[in-house]
Amino acid sequence: xxxxxxxxxxxxxxxxxxxxxxxxxxxxxxxxxxxxxxxxxxxxxxxxxxxxxxxxxxxxxxxxxxxxxxxxxxxxxxxxxxxxxxxxxxxxxxxxxxxxxxxxxxxxxxxxxxxxxxxxxxxxxxxxxxxxxxxxxxxxxxxxxxxxxxxxxxxxxxxxxxxxxxxxxxxxxxxxxxxxxxxxxxxxxxxxxxxxxxxxxxxxxxxxxxxxxxxxxxxxxxxxxxxxxxxxxxxxxxxxxxxxxxxxxxxxxxxxxxxxxxxxxxxxxxxxxxxxxxxxxxxxxxxxxxxxxxxxxxxxxxxxxxxxxxxxxxxxxxxxxxxxxxxxxxxxxxxxxxxxxxxxxxxxxxxxxxxxxxxxxxxxxxxxxxxxxxxxxxxxxx
Numbered sequence: 001x002x003x004x005x006x007x008x009x010x011x012x013x014x015x016x017x018x019x020x021x022x023x024x025x026x027x028x029x030x031x032x033x034x035x036x037x038x039x040x041x042x043x044x045x046x047x048x049x050x051x052x053x054x055x056x057x058x059x060x061x062x063x064x065x066x067x068x069x070x071x072x073x074x075x076x077x078x079x080x081x082x083x084x085x086x087x088x089x090x091x092x093x094x095x096x097x098x099x100x101x102x103x104x105x106x107x108x109x110x111x112x113x114x115x116x117x118x119x120x121x122x123x124x125x126x127x128x129x130x131x132x133x134x135x136x137x138x139x140x141x142x143x144x145x146x147x148x149x150x151x152x153x154x155x156x157x158x159x160x161x162x163x164x165x166x167x168x169x170x171x172x173x174x175x176x177x178x179x180x181x182x183x184x185x186x187x188x189x190x191x192x193x194x195x196x197x198x199x200x201x202x203x204x205x206x207x208x209x210x211x212x213x214x215x216x217x218x219x220x221x222x223x224x225x226x227x228x229x230x231x232x233x234x235x236x237x238x239x240x241x242x243x244x245x246x247x248x249x250x251x252x253x254x255x256x257x258x259x260x261x262x263x264x265x266x267x268x269x270x271x272x273x274x275x276x277x278x279x280x281x282x283x284x285x286x287x288x289x290x291x292x293x294x295x296x297x298x299x300x301x302x303x304x305x306x307x308x309x310x311x312x313x314x315x316x317x318x319x320x321x322x323x324x325x326x327x328x329x330x331x332x333x334x335x336x337x338x339x340x341x342x343x344x345x346x347x348x349x350x351x352x353x354x355x356x357x358x359x360x361x362x363x364x365x366x367x368x369x370x371x372x373x374x375x376x377x378x379x380x381x382x
Contacts, residue, residue, distance in 0.1 A: 027060055027061060027342075028060045028061055028063045028065060031058065031060050031065040031066075031344075031368055032065055034367055034368055035065065035066055037367050038056075038058075038066065038364055038367055038368070039068075041363050041364065041367060042054060042056065042070055042360065042364070043070065045359065045360055045363060046070060046071055049352070049354070049355050049356065049359075050243060050246075050248070050352065050354075051071065051350050051351070051352045051355045052071050052072045052075050052241055052248065052351055052352060053069070053070065053071040053072045053073045053080075053081040053085070053238060053350070053351045054069070054070045054071055054081060054348065054349065054350050054351075054360070055068070055069045055070075055081050055082075055083060055085055055087060055269070055270045055347075055348075055349040056068050056069075056070070056270065056346075056347065056348055056349075056360075056364075057083070057270045057273050057274050057277070057345070057346070057347040058344070058345070058346055058364070058368070059274060059277050059278075059344070059345040060342075060343065060344050060345075061343045062278065062281060062343075064274055067083040067270055067271070067274060068083060068270075069081030069082040069083055069085055069270070073085045073236070073237075073238040073239065073351065074238065074239045075239070075241065075248065076239070081238065082236070083269065083270040083271055084224070084235075084236045084269050084270075084271060085236050085237075085238050085269055085270070086224055086234060086235075086236050086237045086238060086267045086268065086269050087238050087267070087268065087269070087332055087334065087349040087350075087351060088228060088238075088240060088265075088266070088267060088327075088329055088330055088331075088332040088334075089264055089265070089266035089267070089268050089327050089329075089332075089334060090264045090326070090327020090328045090329040090332055090333065090334050091190070091193075091263065091264040091325065091326060091327040091328065091329070092264065092266075092268075092325050092326070092327040092334050092335075092336055093262070093263070093264035093265060093266040093327065094193050094262075094263065094264055094311035094325065095294075095310075095311035095312055095325060096212055096216060096266065096311070097193055097196050097197060097200075097208065097262040097263070097311060098136055098196075098294055098309075098310035098311035098312075099212075099216055099285060099286060099294070099311075100196075100197075100200050100208050100211050100212055100215075100216070100262070101132070101136065101196055101199070101200060101310070102286050102290045102293065102294065102310070103211065103215055103285070103286070104199075104200060104203050104204060105290065106286065106287060106290060107204075109203040109204065110132060110199070110203050111132070112131065112132050112133040112136070112293065113131050113132070113133055114131060114132050115127075115128060115129070115130065115131060116130040116131065116132060116134075116135060116140070116195070116199075117130070119199055119202050119203065120170060120174075120195070120199075122170075122171075122174065123170075123174055124174050126177070126178050127142075127174075127178075129181070129182045129183070130142070130182045131182070131183075132196075132199070133298075134182045134183055135189075135192040135193070135195060135196055136192075136196070136310040136311070137186070137298035137306075137308055137309065137310065138186055138187060138188050138189050138192060138298075138308060139182065139183050139184075139185065139186055139187075139298055139300065139306075140178075140182050140189060140192050141178035141179050141180045141181060141182050141184075141185070141187070142173060142176065142178065142179075142189050142191050142192050142195070143176045143177070143178070143179050143189065143191060144187070144188060144189045144190050144191055145157055145158050145172070145173070145176070145190060145191045145194070146190050157172055157175070157176065158172060158258070159255075160252075160254045160255065160258055161253065161254070161255050162255055163255045163256060163257040163258075164255075164257050164258070165257070166197075166198045166201060169194060169195075169198065169261070170195065170198055173191050173194070173195055176191065183300060183301045184300060184301050184302070185300065186298065186300065186306040186308060186381060188381060188382075190263040190264070191263075192263075193261075193262050193263035193264070193311075194261045194262055194263045196208075196262050197261055197262025197263075198262075200262070208262050209226075209227035209260060212225075212227075212266075213226065213227075215285070216285055217272075219279075219284065219285065220275050220276060220278070220279040220284060220285070221275050222268070222272040222275045222276060223271070223272070223275075224236070224267065224268070224269045224271065224272055225266065225267065225268045225269075225272040225276075226266065226267050227260050227265060227266060227267070228259040228260060228265045228266065228267055229256070229259070229260075230256060230259065231256070234267065236269065237267070238332075238351045239251070239331070239351060240330050240331020240332045240351050240352075240353070241331050241351055241352050241353070242331050242352070242353040242354065243352070243353070243354050250331070251330045251331030251332075251353070252330070252331075254330055259330070264327055264329055265329070268349075270347065270349065273336065273347045273349075274347075277338070277345045277347075280338070281343075293309075293310065294309050294310040294311070294312065295309045295310075295312065295314050295321065295323065296309055296314070297309060297314050306380075306381070307378075307379045307380040307381075308380050308381065308382075309323075311325065312324070312325055313325055313378060313380030313381070313382045314380070315373070315378065315379060315380060317339060317341055317372070317373045318341040319341075320339075320340045320341035321338075321340045322337070322338070322339050322340065322341075322373055323337075323338045323340070324336060324337040324338065324375060324378065324380070324382065325382060326357065326358060326375075326382050328353070330353075331351060331352065331353050332349070332350065332351055332352075332353070333350045333352065333353065333355045333356070333357045334347075334348070334349050334350070334357055335347070335348045335357035335358050335360070335361050335375070337361050337365070337375060339365070339372055339373075342369060342372065344368070344369070344372075346361050346364055346365060348360045348361050348364075358375040358376065359376075361375055362374045362375050362376055
């Protein structure tokens with residue numbers, strides 16, 4: 001296991017680019033040389049997609065090749081995006097929730113194959129076969145409360161403008177009939193990850209965001225990473241936007257409680273993502289066994305594998321892992337893609353609901369290495 005102290009020693013002993021092995025240095029130098037083409041592509045694609053602002057990170061062999069902002073973080077005030085600009089995570093936040101759950105596993109407070117009803121005793125009988133692992137891998141059958149048409153008595157099951165307690169959100173989930181028997185299919189469920197945040201609170205006695213702050217963000221030096229808050233004064237916060245009949249509008253308002261749920265309600269800057277990538281490369285925070293669980297493709301009851309682990313799409317390229325995930329929430333779209341065969345990570349953050357950060361990532365990847373796989377062809381379902 002990588003303790004916080006050991007991870008800081010890793011950071012302190014990190015070698016500069018000039019001291020890297022010749023292969024790694026050559027690859028990083030080659031990527032630096034391609035950055036002008038990347039800049040041109042991003043600016044042209046932002047115009048095409050009408051994206052107000054974008055932040056980018058490119059990390060190669062532990063070296064930050066690109067850490068930049070483009071366009072505007074706030075259109076009304078004319079504030080430019082920088083690598084310090086804070087964007088909403090959307091569902092990229094699920095990988096942090098998964099780590100939070102695995103910390104509870106390592107602490108002996110729950111087990112992956114425990115039934116969910118052990119911790120939610122008031123849940124319906126139909127949930128008796130749902131395990132924690134099912135929820136982490138989106139194989140629980142619990143419907144996604146954000147799906148179009150997810151209504152009860154002609155109204156959305158969750159009113160985005162109403163504040164709910166964790167208990168109220170759990171009860172709403174109880175009332176949703178399962179989409180399929182647990183473990184038989186894969187279907188993305190924000191409801192499931194919302195419940196994982198409640199679960200962490202139940203077993204740890206602490207709000208999952210506080211666990212993240214103290215046990216993930218602080219040790220990894222993710223200095224501006226935090227739970228969303230519309231009330232707090234947060235430096236370098238970006239505004240989220242949407243297009244209405246082709247005209248740029250501010251994001252729609254969401255109640256404070258729904259902006260703190262564990263299905264993807266974090267603030268992170270590009271600097272935070274670079275620190276996160278550094279921690280992922282070092283396999284920090286969790287032990288080796290836990291990371292293996294995080295990255296294992298889920299096995300359905302019929303024996304078929306689906307390319308999703310715990311909060312990550314997990315695929316293969318050149319017989320090496322390719323991990324990625326997207327995010328979408330409240331006028332923000334995000335994407336992280338890690339190509340382990342090239343030891344390359346690309347992160348794109350945008351502040352427009354209709355944008356396609358995956359298209360940006362695919363275009364950037366093609367400029368850096370035309371052989372890299374495309375998110376557009378991903379089998380993970382993200």
